[in-house]
Amino acid sequence: MNSPNTKSPLYTAYAGSALLETPLLNKGSAFTAEERLAFNLAGLLPPRYETIEEQVSRAYLQYKSFDTAINKHIYLRAIQDNNETLFYSLLQQHLDEMLPIVYTPTVGDACEQFSDIYRSARGLFISYQDRYQLDDVLRNATKRKVKVIVITDGERVLGLGDQGIGGMGISIGKLSLYTACGGISPAYTLPVMLDVGTNNEKLLNDPMYMGLRHKRVNQLEYDEFVDLFIKAVKRRWPEAIIQFEDFAQPNAMPLLQRYREQVCCFNDDIQGTAAVTVGTLLAACRSKQVKLSAQKVVFVGAGSAGCGIAEQVISQMVAEGVSEAQARSQIFMIDRFGLLTDSTPGLRDFQQALVQSSTAIADWSYSSEFPSLRDVMNCAKPGVLIGVSGQPGLFTEAVVKAMKKGCDTPIIFPLSNPSRQIEATPEQVINWTEGDVIIATGSPFPAVSYAGKRYPIAQCNNSYIFPGIGLGVLACKARLISDEMLGSASKTLSEASPLANTGQGGLLPAFTELAALSKQIAFNVAKTAMQQGLALELADELLWQKINDNFWTPQYRQYKRVSA
Numbered sequence: 001m002n003s004p005n006t007k008s009p010l011y012t013a014y015a016g017s018a019l020l021e022t023p024l025l026n027k028g029s030a031f032t033a034e035e036r037l038a039f040n041l042a043g044l045l046p047p048r049y050e051t052i053e054e055q056v057s058r059a060y061l062q063y064k065s066f067d068t069a070i071n072k073h074i075y076l077r078a079i080q081d082n083n084e085t086l087f088y089s090l091l092q093q094h095l096d097e098m099l100p101i102v103y104t105p106t107v108g109d110a111c112e113q114f115s116d117i118y119r120s121a122r123g124l125f126i127s128y129q130d131r132y133q134l135d136d137v138l139r140n141a142t143k144r145k146v147k148v149i150v151i152t153d154g155e156r157v158l159g160l161g162d163q164g165i166g167g168m169g170i171s172i173g174k175l176s177l178y179t180a181c182g183g184i185s186p187a188y189t190l191p192v193m194l195d196v197g198t199n200n201e202k203l204l205n206d207p208m209y210m211g212l213r214h215k216r217v218n219q220l221e222y223d224e225f226v227d228l229f230i231k232a233v234k235r236r237w238p239e240a241i242i243q244f245e246d247f248a249q250p251n252a253m254p255l256l257q258r259y260r261e262q263v264c265c266f267n268d269d270i271q272g273t274a275a276v277t278v279g280t281l282l283a284a285c286r287s288k289q290v291k292l293s294a295q296k297v298v299f300v301g302a303g304s305a306g307c308g309i310a311e312q313v314i315s316q317m318v319a320e321g322v323s324e325a326q327a328r329s330q331i332f333m334i335d336r337f338g339l340l341t342d343s344t345p346g347l348r349d350f351q352q353a354l355v356q357s358s359t360a361i362a363d364w365s366y367s368s369e370f371p372s373l374r375d376v377m378n379c380a381k382p383g384v385l386i387g388v389s390g391q392p393g394l395f396t397e398a399v400v401k402a403m404k405k406g407c408d409t410p411i412i413f414p415l416s417n418p419s420r421q422i423e424a425t426p427e428q429v430i431n432w433t434e435g436d437v438i439i440a441t442g443s444p445f446p447a448v449s450y451a452g453k454r455y456p457i458a459q460c461n462n463s464y465i466f467p468g469i470g471l472g473v474l475a476c477k478a479r480l481i482s483d484e485m486l487g488s489a490s491k492t493l494s495e496a497s498p499l500a501n502t503g504q505g506g507l508l509p510a511f512t513e514l515a516a517l518s519k520q521i522a523f524n525v526a527k528t529a530m531q532q533g534l535a536l537e538l539a540d541e542l543l544w545q546k547i548n549d550n551f552w553t554p555q556y557r558q559y560k561r562v563s564a
């Protein structure tokens, strides 16, 4: 018996236990009688042939038997390392339930406990000591035609700080979404962990820790290492997209600036977060029937993520017709010392253009050296509050109530990840504003009931953006990823908002809509790349065809044996 198969047969020289141990090829009990014969599998599997649906049912029953999120995560990762097709089939069928397990928030626990829960190898662990043999290391990758690389050095994982080698968990999690939501075949994805040591004492003293047991190398050594890596990738896979993930602030922006014109790369935390946040803000403004350019926007957290979003908000305001100076005057960045102003000492270069001038706040009343978040609420009366601080609890009742006093239906996005780092929970925000609020979070939260009304909570997470960007870039072979391409992803997201389009439902589409949304993002991103001369010129029809043809779905193919 053959499973229904619309795809062409796949020719492979793998056979016997080697075939069963190759996760991209393994089908387990779904090998047909003919295949079992042709590939020397007789006796290696229980006799009954099963369809993928039957395998998914069993796997789901087993999944349900685990009580804790981390054990569910470990279980799913084990399936991924054993049979990728089954893993993605299971994930796609239970996407809402399993995304928080494979991705944020549980992926945060998986990164923290990486060495404790380690089962088997995946991707490339590239340590500093390998720096002069990177070509060999890349050649060892189990994937040969790599098209998307997610790379981290584990120094700022979500809001959890330095996780050293545990950062590999985030590279794996992001790439699972590239496949599940962006249709990038798992055969083309490669998670990479650049191990340069860790400054996390707890890890350094943990006998289980599997990474290099020394402090992070110095800046010169670090820069040389990253440079050697990027050059080696360019030699091996010249067209691959490189996604920088969870680098700490001092490296994130400089790396992006150094490489964005040289290779097809982007930083997910700076640009992906900015794109999804602007898209969600546009959706919120559309549903309130106001313009983003008419809002004052407060950011709590003035690191590279916060500043990246602020710059993208400013570009959007300018696109709506206000002057850049005007747009900048509507942005308020707050760090742990308070509002950034032109007299704040030690400003980073990417913060310089985002400060408030001392004259603009001359008539404000505040008691400490710099205005606090609450002072900004009282004096500026913003309509939008965004949290990217990684500090739980910063949006206090007093802050939220002060904001509510100054505007109608505030837009409040506590975006810090994972869930336990959030600036205020959706329930708190809804209670404190008596339900008159538009809210989005970075990690998933269940809907909140308040005064007889149900409030779905939008998850303003980069996962709405990066799978579609990857799909679009690969379809048109874009050379670079420009701000305009990211802007087009934001706009596409905002146009898909059920609340803005119909006056009801979620602010963002459900995750189950992500595949369709990713295709639309891919199309618009590719069109923008073409308009900018960054990509192949393709007619619309051909572009759609490439996007659809590239979109991998988890189905088993029929195998034919070739001699080794």
Ligand SMILES: O=C([O-])CC(=O)C(=O)O
Pocket: 104, 157, 158, 159, 246, 268, 269, 416, 417, 442, 461, 462
């Ligand atoms: O992974 C996520 O959920 C979003 C993200 O990039 C981060 O918080 O660093």
Ligand SMILES: [Mg+2]
Pocket: 158, 245, 246, 268, 269
């Ligand atoms: Mg990240």
